[in-house]
Amino acid sequence: MNIRLSEILTPSKGVMALIMLFTMLPVISIGAGQQDSPRTPRVYTNDDIPSRSQSAPVGAASTNEASKDSETASSNPAEVGKVAPFVPTPMDVVEKMLEIAKVTSADVVYDLGSGDGRIVLTAAEKYGAKAVGVELDKDLATESEAEAKRRNLDKLVTIIQGDLFLTNVKPASVVTVYLLQAANRKLSPILEKDLKPGTRVVAHDIRIPDWKPVEELSLKSDGVQHFIYLYRIPDSFKQ
Numbered sequence: 001m002n003i004r005l006s007e008i009l010t011p012s013k014g015v016m017a018l019i020m021l022f023t024m025l026p027v028i029s030i031g032a033g034q035q036d037s038p039r040t041p042r043v044y045t046n047d048d049i050p051s052r053s054q055s056a057p058v059g060a061a062s063t064n065e066a067s068k069d070s071e072t073a074s075s076n077p078a079e080v081g082k083v084a085p086f087v088p089t090p091m092d093v094v095e096k097m098l099e100i101a102k103v104t105s106a107d108v109v110y111d112l113g114s115g116d117g118r119i120v121l122t123a124a125e126k127y128g129a130k131a132v133g134v135e136l137d138k139d140l141a142t143e144s145e146a147e148a149k150r151r152n153l154d155k156l157v158t159i160i161q162g163d164l165f166l167t168n169v170k171p172a173s174v175v176t177v178y179l180l181q182a183a184n185r186k187l188s189p190i191l192e193k194d195l196k197p198g199t200r201v202v203a204h205d206i207r208i209p210d211w212k213p214v215e216e217l218s219l220k221s222d223g224v225q226h227f228i229y230l231y232r233i234p235d236s237f238k239q
């Protein structure tokens, strides 16, 4: 099934009402002497985020002020610093994101929050680009690194297991993101400061607040509408 990040974490008012109702159900049923009432119909919540064990972020090349305030209030050490759950971009959308950015072998593609590595692996495999994935989740980072080796792409693909807000993005000529809006908001001053003029930033589904796309497109994947926003440094934020 094709699920969108925006649907999971920015639910409509109707879905919010359902979430509140189902959150209250156990309280209501315990009060009435009933137990274990099944929660149907099922709605997507943060419980759907796959739980994976991971160590604290190791960080990468440089530090940024913005990273000091953590965006997640989770008490689970494995979740600290996590600004989006793992929801993979469908492969046809990945292809379009790289296409709209006109990626070539001369590019250095950074995927910030790289999940299973599908964007960096495709950028390397299809276009011969150098590609760097930054992923907080240790298991996902390890998996994607192993997949790069398996496909003989390890000379082109680097996976950094760490916090994207602590990563030096200066070498990038293309940056891809599929994060929540608050994360994009926190990231944009870093991108504005550190990316070279001409660098393309491609966002899946969630816009970069206050930036103006130079191009946008929407496509259906598995019956679900997806949006892709292409930004260019500095045109997209300097009017």
Ligand SMILES: C[S@@+](CC[C@H](N)C(=O)[O-])C[C@H]1O[C@@H](n2cnc3c(N)ncnc32)[C@H](O)[C@@H]1O
Residues within 6 Å of the ligand: 005, 081, 082, 083, 084, 085, 086, 087, 088, 089, 111, 112, 113, 114, 115, 116, 117, 118, 119, 134, 135, 136, 137, 140, 162, 163, 164, 165, 177, 178, 179, 204
């Ligand atoms: C919506 S998924 C996108 C995965 C991949 N980019 C794609 O489009 O298929 C977001 C990813 O960001 C990772 N993530 C969340 N917060 C992070 C952080 N602070 N630093 C690095 N990765 C992070 C999550 O673990 C998750 O794998």
